[in-house]
Amino acid sequence: MKLATLTLFFAIALTLGATARLHAQPRTSTPVQETDDEYKVTTYKKFVDNREPYPTVAYQAARDYMAKYAKEDDQYTRYLRKWITAYEEDERTKRVAAESPIVSSNCSAALLRKISRKPMAWRSRCSPTILKTLRF
Helix, strand or coil: CHHHHHHHHHHHHHHHHHHHHHHHCCCCCCCCCCCCCHHHHHHHHHHHHHCCCCHHHHHHHHHHHHHHHCCCCCHHHHHHHHHHHHHHHHHHHHHHHHHCCCCCCCCCHHHHHHHHHCCHHHCCCCCHHHHHHCCC
16 A cells, blocks of 8 residues: 555656646747748848948848848847838938038037937027038
8 A cells, every 4th residue: 555655646746747847948938930031041140240340231231131021020120120210310310410511519419319300409509500401
């Protein structure tokens, strides 16, 4: 009788231990997307590799990627949409700063970025010449 009880207890402990181990495994919240599309992989890799050192090359790679895969709604296209928007905004700010002949002392690049979003709110802080160049 003792052997049967001990065997039953051991079987129950083994069963509970196995199910607890299955539940303890972490689940990934976002599944990794795998693809066989070589163009998709190489274009995104080109973007990632050039994002920091050569943003212009990364921008072109991102535009190429979005030209072909813009209809997809995955983590890559969502990130590229945000990155492209931020890059274009930075380029617009640089262009405005470079084109304006007179930049007043209280009109910095950060302020130019704010001006490009709401030009009327910042009219008093920058020279009229800069405000004329803000044509978006």
